Amino acid sequence: MSGYIDFHTHAFPDQVAPTAIPALEKKGNVKAYLNGTITDLLKSMDQAGIEQSVVCSIATRPEQFQPILDWSQSIRSPRIVPLPSVHPADPDRLDHLQQIQEQGFVGLKLHPYYQDFFLDDPELLEFYEKIQELDLMLMMHTGYDIGYPRIRRANPQRILNLLQMVPGLRLITTHLGGWDEWADVRELLTGLPIYMEISFALDFLDQIRLRDLIESHPPEYILFGTDSPWADQATTLKMLKKLGLPDDLFERIVRENAKALLA
Numbered sequence: 001m002s003g004y005i006d007f008h009t010h011a012f013p014d015q016v017a018p019t020a021i022p023a024l025e026k027k028g029n030v031k032a033y034l035n036g037t038i039t040d041l042l043k044s045m046d047q048a049g050i051e052q053s054v055v056c057s058i059a060t061r062p063e064q065f066q067p068i069l070d071w072s073q074s075i076r077s078p079r080i081v082p083l084p085s086v087h088p089a090d091p092d093r094l095d096h097l098q099q100i101q102e103q104g105f106v107g108l109k110l111h112p113y114y115q116d117f118f119l120d121d122p123e124l125l126e127f128y129e130k131i132q133e134l135d136l137m138l139m140m141h142t143g144y145d146i147g148y149p150r151i152r153r154a155n156p157q158r159i160l161n162l163l164q165m166v167p168g169l170r171l172i173t174t175h176l177g178g179w180d181e182w183a184d185v186r187e188l189l190t191g192l193p194i195y196m197e198i199s200f201a202l203d204f205l206d207q208i209r210l211r212d213l214i215e216s217h218p219p220e221y222i223l224f225g226t227d228s229p230w231a232d233q234a235t236t237l238k239m240l241k242k243l244g245l246p247d248d249l250f251e252r253i254v255r256e257n258a259k260a261l262l263a
């Protein structure tokens with residue numbers, strides 16, 4: 001096992017996957033490469049030489065907190081690192097953050113489109129401060145979302161605003177700082193201590209722009225991620241290899257940075 005770590009994947013409970021996958025395929029006009037179960041994800045990991053996957057859940061309604069937490073608990077293993085989710089409009093959101101931490105999870109995932117909020121909404125200040133106080137990492141969908149109208153809910157300027165609101169928040173931005181907002185990412189975010197996970201960027205940017213973005217960012221803040229099942233893990237890894245990054249940078253991206261964060 002070569003020990004790569006995929007910091008961004010999704011999976012669903014076995015009884016939910018058969019309906020969730022086609023519904024999400026239709027909504028996002030995307031194709032799933034796996035059937036959405038943990039079993040299938042593990043198979044894909046074996047094929048790609050991926051040792052660990054971070055599995056992100058998204059509570060699209062406040063009531064989903066508990067079932068997601070319970071399921072996250074049931075799937076966790078040395079190879080599966082689940083991130084539960086809290087809906088920002090959940091009246092018990094602060095207690096629920098506490099529960100996530102008490103149960104030993106390393107963080108949570110939020111998605112401004114699926115959860116209908118703006119990343120830097122001042123009303124969320126207390127919520128974000130609690131995340132930081134509990135030392136949880138916050139995995140945040142950033143940039144546009146392929147399945148939603150182009151309203152800027154999670155763009156680079158809002159990321160900067162959020163970090164101004166809560167300095168030191170351990171924020172992981174998906175899709176290399178913000179999907180399809182890469183000109184602004186380059187202008188506003190590169191060089192700053194903000195984690196960026198690379199899924200859904202490799203096939204949307206040419207190699208020159210990709211290398212420029214990655215190499216102008218601090219090397220310890222870039223993470224390999226695929227957004228599986230919405231991309232194929234082995235193919236994404238192959239595309240990253242093809243960029244021809246320096247070996248030590250590549251090693252940091254596919255393993256070392258994630259290891260440090262998950263330790």
Ligand SMILES: [Zn+2]
Binds near residue numbers: 008009010056227
């Ligand atoms: Zn995702």
